[in-house]
Amino acid sequence: MTEDITVFRITPLFATTILLFAVNSASGEESDSNSPNANNSTGEDLRQLVSMPEQTRQFMREDMLNHLSALNEIISLLASNNLDAAADVAETKMGRSTMGKHRGTGMGPGRYMPLEMRNIGWGMHDAATEFSQVAKKGDLTGAYNALQKVTASCVACHYSYRTR
Numbered sequence: 001m002t003e004d005i006t007v008f009r010i011t012p013l014f015a016t017t018i019l020l021f022a023v024n025s026a027s028g029e030e031s032d033s034n035s036p037n038a039n040n041s042t043g044e045d046l047r048q049l050v051s052m053p054e055q056t057r058q059f060m061r062e063d064m065l066n067h068l069s070a071l072n073e074i075i076s077l078l079a080s081n082n083l084d085a086a087a088d089v090a091e092t093k094m095g096r097s098t099m100g101k102h103r104g105t106g107m108g109p110g111r112y113m114p115l116e117m118r119n120i121g122w123g124m125h126d127a128a129t130e131f132s133q134v135a136k137k138g139d140l141t142g143a144y145n146a147l148q149k150v151t152a153s154c155v156a157c158h159y160s161y162r163t164r
């Protein structure tokens, strides 16, 4: 008798677990199909290869690490409600004012990028400047929305292109 009750209680829970599991994997598939370029089912890398000189790739890596740490700094400043400082970090490390800083060397990454890739890069700088402007106004929710446009650019480029 006790056993029957246990079975009766466990079964709906079990069914719910299966259902949740199914919903999770369905939404997982959906996010894959939103970014179809990165991998196919065999794990093969389908991103477009963009060849760049070693010096240019080195510039990119330095810039990228700076972007990553700027992003981290921005999130931590937002969490402590320091929107002014977050705005400054975004503009000085990722914003429009940082564009073309390697141009003088003749080895800047932009000239080696296909147009669409360059557009994503420009979009990232624009988004960072826009974030900066929104954050300067003290609008925290708006700032998070604007920051998501910055990270969307990181994702868009990384899912479509590789340099090696």
Ligand code: HEC
Pocket (backbone or CB within 6 Å): 057, 058, 060, 061, 064, 065, 067, 068, 071, 117, 118, 120, 121, 124, 150, 151, 153, 154, 155, 157, 158, 161, 162, 163, 164
């Ligand atoms: C326009 C394209 C583009 C955008 C936008 C972009 N990246 Fe990258 N990123 C690259 C490429 C290309 C590489 C590989 C460079 C190489 O090693 O040749 C890279 C490499 C990196 C790396 C690895 C650096 C290393 O140590 O090798 C990090 C981390 C990174 N990106 C973070 C970011 C973040 C964070 C953002 C957004 C704020 C971002 N990227 C936006 C193209 C982009």
